[in-house]
Amino acid sequence: MSARWKAWRNAALMIVALVALWELVYLLVGESALASPLATLRYGLRMVTSESFGAHLYDTMRAFAIALLFSVVIGLAVGFWLGFDRLSGDVLEPMIAAVYAIPKLTLYPILLLAFGLGLSAKIAFGVIHGVIPIILFTLAALRNTKPVLLKTGRVLKLSPSQTVRWILFPAAVPEIFTGLRVGFSLTLIGTLLAEMFASQRGLGYLLMTGIGLHNVEQIMAVTVLIVVFAAAVSYLLLHIDHRLHRQALA
Amino acid sequence: MSRVGWYRLLVVAAAVALLEALCLAGVIDKITMQAPHLIARDFYRIIVSGRMNAAIVKTTTNVLAALGLALGVGLVAGVLLHRTRGLRETLDPLFATYYAVPVFAFYPFFIVAFGLGDLPQILIGFMLGVVAMIVNTLNGLDRVPRVLVKTVRTLKLSPPDAALHVTLPAAGPYIVTGVKLAVAYAFIGVIGSEFILSRGGIGYEIGFAYLNFDNATMYPLILLILLASIAINSLLSWWERRLLARRGLR
Numbered sequence: 001m002s003a004r005w006k007a008w009r010n011a012a013l014m015i016v017a018l019v020a021l022w023e024l025v026y027l028l029v030g031e032s033a034l035a036s037p038l039a040t041l042r043y044g045l046r047m048v049t050s051e052s053f054g055a056h057l058y059d060t061m062r063a064f065a066i067a068l069l070f071s072v073v074i075g076l077a078v079g080f081w082l083g084f085d086r087l088s089g090d091v092l093e094p095m096i097a098a099v100y101a102i103p104k105l106t107l108y109p110i111l112l113l114a115f116g117l118g119l120s121a122k123i124a125f126g127v128i129h130g131v132i133p134i135i136l137f138t139l140a141a142l143r144n145t146k147p148v149l150l151k152t153g154r155v156l157k158l159s160p161s162q163t164v165r166w167i168l169f170p171a172a173v174p175e176i177f178t179g180l181r182v183g184f185s186l187t188l189i190g191t192l193l194a195e196m197f198a199s200q201r202g203l204g205y206l207l208m209t210g211i212g213l214h215n216v217e218q219i220m221a222v223t224v225l226i227v228v229f230a231a232a233v234s235y236l237l238l239h240i241d242h243r244l245h246r247q248a249l250a
Numbered sequence: 251m252s253r254v255g256w257y258r259l260l261v262v263a264a265a266v267a268l269l270e271a272l273c274l275a276g277v278i279d280k281i282t283m284q285a286p287h288l289i290a291r292d293f294y295r296i297i298v299s300g301r302m303n304a305a306i307v308k309t310t311t312n313v314l315a316a317l318g319l320a321l322g323v324g325l326v327a328g329v330l331l332h333r334t335r336g337l338r339e340t341l342d343p344l345f346a347t348y349y350a351v352p353v354f355a356f357y358p359f360f361i362v363a364f365g366l367g368d369l370p371q372i373l374i375g376f377m378l379g380v381v382a383m384i385v386n387t388l389n390g391l392d393r394v395p396r397v398l399v400k401t402v403r404t405l406k407l408s409p410p411d412a413a414l415h416v417t418l419p420a421a422g423p424y425i426v427t428g429v430k431l432a433v434a435y436a437f438i439g440v441i442g443s444e445f446i447l448s449r450g451g452i453g454y455e456i457g458f459a460y461l462n463f464d465n466a467t468m469y470p471l472i473l474l475i476l477l478a479s480i481a482i483n484s485l486l487s488w489w490e491r492r493l494l495a496r497r498g499l500r
Contacts, residue, residue, distance in 0.1 A: 011343040018344075033363040091257040094487070101434035101483040105442040106453060106475050109460035109468055113282045185350035192352050196446055197457075211358045211447065219358045227351050234350030235343065 011235065035217045044221035060202040063119055064191045067126025071187050072180060075131045079138025079179070083172075089139055100132045104190070108197055122194040122202075129190030130183040137179025141172035174244040181237040188230055284465050293470035302455060302471065309440060309451040312368050316375025317436040321429060323376075324383025328428075329413075331384065332391045348381045357443050366449055375439030379432035386428025390421030423493040430486040437479050 019037050026036045035043065047053055082089040108125055115121040149171055153163045195204025203222055210219035266286050272278045273285035284292075296302050331338045353374060360370035398420055402412045418425070444453025452471055459468035 006339070007343070010340050013340050014343050017340075029363060034359070087254075087257070090254045091261060094484075095258060095261070097487075098480045098483050101437075102476055102479040103438040103441040103445075103453070105438070105445045106456050106472050108445075109456060110283065110472065112460070182349075188350075189352040189354070193354055193442070193446075196354065207355060207358050208447075211361060214362065216359075216362055219362060223355045223359060226355050230350045230352065231347045234347045238346050 031216075033216065035220045039217060040220040040224055043217040044225060047218070047221050048225075056202055056206055059119075060191065060195065060204070063122040063194075063202070064126060064188055066119075067123045067130065067191055068184060068187045070123065070127045071130030071134055071183050074127065075134025075179070075183060076138055076176070078131075079135045079176075080142065082135065083139045083142025089143070093136070093139060096132055096135055100136070104128055105193060105197070108194060111194075112198060117198055122191055122199065125194035126187045126191035129193075130187030133182040133186060134179045137182065138172070138176050141175030141179070142168060144175070145171045171248075174241070174248045177237075177241055177244050181234065181241055184237060185230060185234055192226065281463070281465070284469055288466075289469045289473055292466045293473055296467070296470050296474075302452070302474075305450060305452050305455045306474075308368075309444065309453065312372050312440045312444075312451065313375060313436050315368075316372045316379065316440055317433060319372070319376045320379030320383055320432045320436060324380045324428065324432065325387055325425070327380070328384045328387025328391065332388055338388070345381060345385055353377050353439070354442060354446065357446060361447065366447070371440050371443040371448060371451070374443045375436040378435035378439040382431035382435060383428040386424050386431065387421070390424030390428075391417065393424060394420040423490060423497060426486070426490045426493055430483070430490055433482060433486060434479065437482075441475060 022034075022037050026034045082092055104125075107128070108121075111121045111124045111128075115124055145168055149167050150163070153167045158166065192202075192204045195202040196208050197204075199205050203226060206222045207219060210216075210222065269278070269283075270286045273280075273283060331341065356377070357370060357374055360373055364370050364373070394417055398416050402416050407416070441451070441453040444451035445457045446453075448454045452475060456468055456471050456475075459465070459471065
């Protein structure tokens with residue numbers, strides 16, 4: 001049995017088990033607290049094809065895309081800087097790691113006051129979630145470059161820019177990609193959270209109106225949609241991630 | 251204190267001074283943010299007056315409940331999964347994509363299912379923390395040196411003895427990493443969900459102050475959360491480093 005086939009079988013098994021669990025919980029707690037998988041699917045299909053849904057999805061995706069772009073650019077720039085400059089890295093790395101552990105949702109009011117209610121606050125919130133892992137992984141990737149590779153560069157008398165292009169960057173790519181993968185997920189989480197607290201449109205907003213209207217089917221349908229999207233993309237990125245790491249070892 | 255430590259202090263001091271200057275110069279207006287010295291004064295007043303004590307107690311209790319559940323369930327589940335290879339492989343895709351899924355998206359569903367009490371918040375904190383604990387317990391158990399496993403067999407230790415005297419101590423540093431993450435996640439989960447929708451707690455008070463333009467309450471509370479989470483995180487990181495250093499791992 002090949003490893004790849006096994007991975008797919010495990011993923012499929014997992015999904016079947018989760019849906020079965022969902023149905024079971026539904027049978028236990030009943031209609032008012034939980035929608036059955038089938039009802040959610042039916043509602044979801046109706047919701048996705050409805051007219052207003054496109055606008056909500058577009059809003060979320062636009063904020064997410066811009067936030068991701070900022071996270072990646074800023075994250076890589078800062079990560080490379082801290083990776084190269086030993087002292088700055090030593091000083092700032094633990095501080096950035098500490099910021100990672102704080103409940104960032106409580107910072108959201110500050111962003112709302114600074115950026116106003118709307119797209120830019122959502123983007124900023126996505127960025128402060130996503131940028132940290134990208135910085136930390138990039139920094140670690142550059143620091144952990146094998147000394148023998150750097151020595152080879154010195155023996156070959158490579159210029160600094162050549163060293164970056166032909167040694168540091170290729171050696172760091174697998175780890176940097178891991179950072180981008182985590183950054184992707186966290187940017188999405190940040191953007192959605194921003195929408196849940198204060199916004200007039202987007203998927204997070206749909207979740208919160210679901211609570212207000214006690215529309216269980218809407219809550220479940222949006223939750224499932226978000227989970228499926230996040231899990232699917234992340235699984236794909238994980239696949240690429242593993243392949244990059246394997247190539248680096250070979 | 252080391253040179254790097256001084257630099258770190260300097261960076262923080264410079265950032266605070268910059269904020270102070272921008273606020274006093276009027277670049278940042280009063281509605282957006284108060285000057286740091288006013289935040290410090292309000293912080294002192296709130297702590298001394300004790301009017302936030304109920305919120306602090308509520309949040310702390312819920313964080314501890316979420317943390318206790320996450321650590322207990324995570325450790326037991328990690329140990330059990332380590333023994334059942336098939337189940338572990340099946341669950342692998344779930345663990346790998348778990349943190350890509352916005353757990354907060356389940357919060358509306360929990361509110362509908364369990365009402366607006368403490369339980370939904372504790373559940374979110376638990377859900378965020380438990381997988382970090384499981385994954386790191388598994389990681390730690392995987393890294394128990396083979397020679398120790400053989401020693402257990404040679405000495406014919408009973409399973410509880412083996413766990414208490416050999417396996418858990420050997421896996422200790424990695425389990426502490428799990429504990430550190432679970433603490434951060436329990437904080438993020440409880441305070442975040444309080445902030446989104448709840449009836450009390452620090453997260454709720456911050457949201458409430460924001461909605462009332464009450465910066466004199468909002469900023470000191472944000473500061474309180476920043477200080478608390480950074481202090482706890484630094485303490486656990488220090489413990490983790492010490493354990494690793496004792497093993498000669500870092």
